[in-house]
Amino acid sequence: MSSAGEVEYPKKILEYMEGFLVSKTLFAACELGVFDFLLASERPMSAAQVAAGLGTDVDGMERLLSACAGLELLGTQAAVLYSNTDMSRMYLSRSSPRSLFHSVEYYSKTVYLCWNYLTDAVREGKNQYEKAFGLPSEDLFEALYRSDDEMIKFMQLMNSTWNVCGRDVMTAFDLSPFKTIYDLGGCSGALAKQCVRAYPQSSVTIFDLPKVVSTCREHFVSPTDERIFFHEGDFFKDLLPEADLYILARILHDWTDECCVELLSRVHQSCKPGGGVLLVEALLNEDNSGPLTAQLYSLNMLVQTEGRERKASEYSALLTTAGFANVEVQRTGKIYDAILARK
């Protein structure tokens, strides 16, 4: 219900209408290298100095830095010298171990372009790769991995999330009884790294499409990362190796209910008796009341995939249809939650 104040002055509507101005300001500052430049300079800099360093127009840079300061992404001294805040140093510079730089880049270069066609996606009920990138989208991951460069960018996106909340999902349940773990669709291996760190007695095998696994080995996981192994395959077609636990993180949200049951049934067949499956997803509330992030991610799944975000009860139904039992849910309070079920 609207308050009297909101009828007088539609603050929220104005904020929402202009929300993309904020996103684009963040995208541009990252793409131009503002946060990296300020990090490297080690002292507050004027707009003219930043513009000279990054080869941009001075007035344009002055306005960008001022907007970043307004968004609290930069600090200012005497309103003319700019420096990173603790938050931007930690999350927006490329070199930080908790950097979200690659997430921002992917949102700017890919997600934003697909969202241009959100209205069409809602009308048609399907993803918008064809309009956004001129690509047929029958094979979702063929479209997502349309070039090696795009595949690496997607893997960097996946990687950067777990720098921020990977430990929370890996420790939402005590997974120490599971020694042999397969991370199906394990992508860049960021969650596998968090898992072996949290459970020193366990090993994790990253199972993914062949070109993803070879890129993971080449760019993301080093031979010094102990207890991490690799397995190339197609989880819809190839035999899944026997394991104590299968992690499916952000996998089911890509697919229809029918595909999810097919995949979970294959997992159930290969799972050791007493073993389990861990789903990691952004859960919607049972009454659909939120969280807003999961509601928006579900729209993102519409625009970009064949799937959706789901409620815990919906995942539970998929798991039990596939033969799993004892479904437990742990909310982490961050973006992604965890569901554990047993064979």
Ligand code: SAM
């Ligand atoms: N689990 C990772 C994470 O949370 O960071 C990645 C999630 S990503 C949305 C989906 C992953 O599933 C990608 O790494 C993709 O390559 C993999 N994938 C898609 N189809 C696959 C298939 N048929 N067989 C094996 N892996 C597949």
